[in-house]
Amino acid sequence: MAQSLPRPQVVVAGASSSVGKHLLQPLSNLYDVTALSRSGLNRGNIPHLTWRSCDLFSVKDAERSLQNADYAVYLVHSRNSNATLTQARYEDMDLILADNFARAAKKHHVKQIIYLIEHIPESPAKQRRYEKSRLEVEQVLRAYGTPVTTIRTEAIIGRQSALMSTVEHWIQSRPFILLPSTTETYGCPVTMDEVIHTILASLGSKDMFSKNVQLTGSEAITYRELILRTAASMKVNKYWISLPIRMAKRWGSSQSLTTPLLSSHEQVEKNVPLNEAIRQATVKTTGNAIAKPGHRHTPSVRSVQRVPFSHHCQASGIAHDYMHWLARVGRPLLRTQAEGNKYAIYGIGIKEPLLTLTFCAEWSTPTRALYTISGGLFAAVDQHQYGRMEFRHIPHSEQGLIAIHDFQPSLPWTLYKYTQAKVHLLVMHLFKAHLHKKMTHHSKTRKRPRPAGLRMS
Template sequence: MEKREKIALTGASGYIGNNLLQKLTGYSDVIALSRNGDERENSDHVEWRSCDLYSLSSAEKGLEGADYAVYLVHSMMPSAKLTQAKFEDMDLILADNFARAAKKNGVKQIIYMSGIIPDDTDELSRHLKSRLEVEKVLGAYGTPVTTIRAGLIVGPKGSSFPILTKLVKRLPAMFLPKWTRTKTHPIALKDVIQSLKNSIGNKRLSGKSIDVGGPEVMTYKEMMQQTAEVMGRSTRTFDVPFMTVTLSRLWVSLITQSPKSMAYPLIESLKHPMIAKNMDDEVSYGQTPFKEAAREALDQEKKENEKKKTSKSSSGVSDVRSVQRILLPEGKDAGWAGNYYMKWLSGLAKPLLKVESDEEKVTRFSIWGCKTPIMELTCASARSTTTRAVYDITGGTFVKKTEEGRGRIEFRQIPGSQECIIAIHEYEPSLPWLLYRLTQANVHIFVMYLFKKHLLSLMKREFQQTGPVRTIANI
């Protein structure tokens, strides 16, 4: 018998991942990756693994033994009790860890679920820019990437379609702004699943980006009207020319009760026509009409709501994730950024703050007149490279003592650029939570702002001294 290939599936407990999982087990073994994978039982041809993609070591363990990997991750929802980060910066960290882990484990191909990218890429929304950036990062370490790009996916969960159904359900009449007349290419969830399945191990699609879409090109207004028909509702619509995308974000978020972190980026993207153009005969053409897909999605949602059980949150952790993006001087890397930041900080806060480093690469931050440090960082040399410098948070009075102690700060260079991500992960402060939010959390954001401005000033001086070596734009 032929050996069954192993496919690592991220987001295996999500609405796309769970449906794809059922399709894959017929011919392959699946490594189902989830943040809480250890809580699930393995079954025939399915091995569940807990995997935190914010951790490179966890990503490497998650992909051990995989022949192919499917990437269905998006970080539009907060990942900690306090998240001080833009979703695009968190997406970049997740994709970078996944790509590095895929390279280390010899994965043959990454299949990435993305969104349709309009022809005019100069005015892309933050959401679509992030999708494009993730695609580039996934392929930055040499593993071939096949990208499946879809517009609105018609399914019971997810983001866009549930927002649309809530608008139809909750409003007897809708005043529709200009973006609702934008054309898009909806596709049924089951057709997306088939496209992903047909892409895995398909060498012909290696390194390519393929658009997928259903049999109809429609406006959002037409989708709302047809969804209302499926739901048996009589919803009147009125076209208005004056409601801007900014106002629409607030309107949609209030009516649907969707988190701003999810609704805002999606609404910003609706100004772009999302019509599949770069098509492939084998994977691109969904066969399910919109009305049929909407009916199936609503029926499935009803069944899931009937089965749903109330569950208590298992997380009592007061952790922090804070991510900022900076621009490095020409020729500098993440390793330089980590060392330079420590030295810069010691000069910034004198004489209030004292910063000392020893031969063991342990840096201690102390308040003037106090012997006990408020923060202790230990350079994780074994896990650091020139493009990624990691410092474990190993002590200090501002750090809550825990058995795991996984708090860390990392400096990560974005592949092929001089941009660098500075991220704090899983930090648990010892201060009472409200006091921390009002003081230390805000101080950190201010310090990061000052560091970014300092680097820009440094580059400006170098630019004046050496001449126009390069153009600094969008800083």
């Protein structure tokens, strides 16, 4: 009897998202699947499916999770941080997650990354902040050479999807169903079945490598009609009131309900009628609840700031510049001292360093310099997990990120939050201004014309 071929390995990042939870069962029928989440809790007994804990803010974790992977599905959004205190914009955290994932995919020769993204207007002037962030993530995923298949989809109708969660909340949280005039705009939402079918059809198909898939629903519907159909499916009997847009905004209308969705150029076969998709999305399930990881007992800090970053400079050069700049602007209160592969930051009149940063050559590259926060009076060092500070260049840009991860302060938490944490943000703001001034000066110097030479008579 002939032996069956080994199944390809697929890693799903963001497996606990609404799409991820619907994808795992059909995906495990065809592949050996590793589902990544922060907690790594086993969330159901499904053959060929393994849950793994993964912190994508760590390159080491990303590389460990993608080992032996043939393909990957990227469904990650960083709206929430697992740190006690987060000093960061979600766009910058998204870039770090995507960059770590793309670096790990390159190292382990992953054949394809599937990236799911909502439909985004082509004109930058019409793109919202969140949409611009999604495009940045796509660019970073492609930056290291792994083929990326981007599935651009309209709003998704499915259980716990962003659209349906918003619609259900809209219906349940008000004594009346409020219908702003902008809910008369049309969109072509897609069902969750259509999204899952498209992912499965694209995964492993060489014809789809480095391609964009436009996914739109086959039925045009207004948001008003979607809200009323959802209310009927939920068996909610309420009066509805049409409101002018200004009054609707005053009542707190959701932008996801009042922004029109543009239809894309291609359509896919409709697998589930829209009314049935709405019914399935509003069915309340019991049991198999997704357990959320508990809060960390030790307070921790994540801080990410975007700064100017010339692609001509290595990340370690920016780190050295930061240490020398800090000593200069902090004089006489602060001084920095290089000790081999370490930097120590001292306070005036204090013999022990306030912070000690140790360079990690193993996890650093020309575009990323990593330091562990290995000691100092201001750091509560955990032998199982060090805080980290990194300097990272954003691919194909003149920008970079300076980030602190998993830092545990030794000061009492309230004191730290209103002193050291505030000072760190001020220091990052001043260093950003320093880099901007430095890059502007270099740019002017390069553009300055050379004086004409004297002619010999």
